[in-house]
Amino acid sequence: MRSQARRVGLAFVAASVAFAGAVYGVTRPAAADEAAPLSAAALVAGMGAGWNLGNQLEASNNGIPGETAWGNPVVTQNLINRVKASGFKTIRIPVSYLGKIGPGPDHTVDAAWLTRIGEVVDYAYGQGLYVVINMHGDGYKTVNGSWLICDAADQTTVRAKYQKVWQQVATKFRAYDERLILESMNENFDGQYGAPTQPCYSNINAYNQIFVDTVRRTGGNNASRWLLVPGWNTNIDYTAGNYGFVVPTDAYRSPTVPAGEQRLMISVHYYDPWDFTGQEDGVITQWGPQATDPAKTSAWGQEDHLDAQLKKTHDAFVTRGYPVFVGEYGSIDKTTYDAANNTYRADFARTLVATAKKYGAATAYWDNGWNGQHGFGLFDRSSATVTQQGIITAIISAAGGTQPTPTATTSPTRTASPTAAPGACRAVSAVSAWNTGLTNSITVTNTGSTAINGWALRFTLATGQTIVAGWSATYAPATGTVTATDAGYNGTLAPGASTTIGYQAGHTGNAAAPTAFALNGATCT
Incomplete structure (x- = not known):
């Protein structure tokens, strides 16, 4: 770019927004890999x-x-x-x-x-x-x-x-x-x-x-x-x-x-x-x-x-x-x-x-x-x-691309219906970490015989982790025991159906996956 257009003076209106961009877990290959x-x-x-x-x-x-x-x-x-x-x-x-x-x-x-x-x-x-x-x-x-x-x-x-x-x-x-x-x-x-x-x-x-x-x-x-x-x-x-x-x-x-x-x-x-x-x-x-x-x-x-x-x-x-x-x-x-x-x-x-x-x-x-x-x-x-x-x-x-609509990290605006029975869900994490950050994708599956209409997934973050952005759900609070509430379009899970949500978090040296998953109060396997 020509220099006269590069060194333009900059002025910004400072504002604070909470934003949850869509992120994808990526594992960097080992140095020996090709x-x-x-x-x-x-x-x-x-x-x-x-x-x-x-x-x-x-x-x-x-x-x-x-x-x-x-x-x-x-x-x-x-x-x-x-x-x-x-x-x-x-x-x-x-x-x-x-x-x-x-x-x-x-x-x-x-x-x-x-x-x-x-x-x-x-x-x-x-x-x-x-x-x-x-x-x-x-x-x-x-x-x-x-x-x-x-x-x-x-x-x-x-x-x-x-x-x-x-x-x-x-x-x-x-x-x-x-x-x-x-x-x-x-x-x-x-x-x-x-x-x-x-x-x-x-x-x-x-x-x-x-x-x-x-x-x-x-x-x-x-x-x-x-x-x-x-x-x-x-x-x-x-x-x-x-x-x-x-x-x-x-x-x-x-x-x-x-x-x-x-x-x-x-x-x-x-x-x-x-x-x-x-x-x-x-x-x-x-x-x-x-x-x-x-x-x-x-x-x-x-x-x-x-x-x-x-x-x-x-x-x-x-x-x-x-x-x-x-x-x-x-x-x-x-x-x-x-x-x-x-x-x-x-x-x-x-x-x-x-x-x-x-x-x-x-x-x-x-x-x-x-x-x-x-x-x-x-x-x-x-x-x-x-x-x-x-x-x-x-x-x-x-x-030829599309523009996804991000879901802001806010408190849930509605309460999910606790229709899942104990043992009727499975949650699997896929964590990818770098420096002081990580991304985690969580796949939730309805393993029961009854459809779930609206859900809230509870889990506990490792010590030192704080969610800074998320997608396909709303997340609150950002630390400790977190509740992820469906985004509406993914709120219905037929028997055997799955949905994947995820978030980005900062960490202080502990990039472990979350624990103690429960869907609508029912413990997940």
């Missing part, structure tokens, strides 16, 4: 609609990364829950390292920074989402402390530093399965908009090759996971056209990957036409088939241009087995100039996502956390609430 190969088609289908956690882990001040440096609040699990509940399946997490990198020859990355990156990754990965992490601001000439510069004089030092940093990052994440995707860099070029220059492009190609070789050699799941590489400034023309981009070789990938399949994907961004998507003069506020005022509509960059651009990526890469990821797209809020602007923003997002899907590409909307004039925000990050439901709906529907 992820099962995932085909290009399965990857793109699985990634679905994506969203960028922009202006957070790539933010920096005087060359030192910090997630609140550009005005956003600290990233929370509740925010990621809300993004997931809104229907997104992928979260791209831009990351800068900059002054967190130590001196050569080891170039050790600050341990606390790596830990925090891992925590934010786990917020999304732990809920079953695809996660993309990259090296972001280190290649921007406009960022203090940047060093991954393709026209720097000492390329030997640049490449050695790049290799060491990626070796450490890849090692940290090598046990994660194929839902984690590593991206070599972001919008790397010499800073001059226009045709690529040499030897800068050759150096970018060299960085990509170092990245692929380094990640593969760290072993574990890194030997077979999908790796994402960009061309010049992630520009479609300069990546898909005959301007010097070279897809890296992949000599060190796992032999478990079928010989006829790739494990590299191509990164591009899409912000055409810029006078609509990012220019802040307020002149061009409309786009697409519903535009009503030619004076407010750009003379280029409409649907035909978008289709042609994404077809280029399909013809150049997808046909060869390399899926494409439109890792950034979006348009700023210009409703202060045109009250109908959000309609055109939604049309732009819908068309981009639908066209990308047609041509075998996944997508991720650029959200910088800023809501209001010139902001890209879809969510209020302080309150973990939706601010642009129309744009989100357009994205999710175009990707």
Whole structure:
């Protein structure tokens, strides 16, 4: 994303909400395990609609990364829950390292920074989402402390530093399965908009090759996971056209990957036409088939241009087995100039996502956390609430997904009818834990001969656990002995029928499953 749209000042209205996002238990494989190969088609289908956690882990001040440096609040699990509940399946997490990198020859990355990156990754990965992490601001000439510069004089030092940093990052994440995707860099070029220059492009190609070789050699799941590489400034023309981009070789990938399949994907961004998507003069506020005022509509960059651009990526890469990821797209809020602007923003997002899907590409909307004039925000990050439901709906529907309706964690609003007899239920937990959090799915089965019409499941949490989010039931209280009351749609259980509910909880070192299950007062087996 261009720097002038990244460093927008941020203002948030703080609010407190209780939110229970849909979460899924995920068990991270052991470091020695190797992820099962995932085909290009399965990857793109699985990634679905994506969203960028922009202006957070790539933010920096005087060359030192910090997630609140550009005005956003600290990233929370509740925010990621809300993004997931809104229907997104992928979260791209831009990351800068900059002054967190130590001196050569080891170039050790600050341990606390790596830990925090891992925590934010786990917020999304732990809920079953695809996660993309990259090296972001280190290649921007406009960022203090940047060093991954393709026209720097000492390329030997640049490449050695790049290799060491990626070796450490890849090692940290090598046990994660194929839902984690590593991206070599972001919008790397010499800073001059226009045709690529040499030897800068050759150096970018060299960085990509170092990245692929380094990640593969760290072993574990890194030997077979999908790796994402960009061309010049992630520009479609300069990546898909005959301007010097070279897809890296992949000599060190796992032999478990079928010989006829790739494990590299191509990164591009899409912000055409810029006078609509990012220019802040307020002149061009409309786009697409519903535009009503030619004076407010750009003379280029409409649907035909978008289709042609994404077809280029399909013809150049997808046909060869390399899926494409439109890792950034979006348009700023210009409703202060045109009250109908959000309609055109939604049309732009819908068309981009639908066209990308047609041509075998996944997508991720650029959200910088800023809501209001010139902001890209879809969510209020302080309150973990939706601010642009129309744009989100357009994205999710175009990707072919659905938007689940989360159930808030509140006290039960009705009392279940105690129709179950003792011994007429079975409850099975499936706990997946990470760091100081866990998810638990509970499958409840009516083992009796009489239908249950309305239920309340009581269970006891392990000491030190507190429920922070839940789904398919309401939960109260959050600690100790908890009662989960049906959500209405799952309140009737015929004999032999089951329903699955679940929650996310924090813990203080005890991730044990709950005990003492009882359904409508009857002890469960």
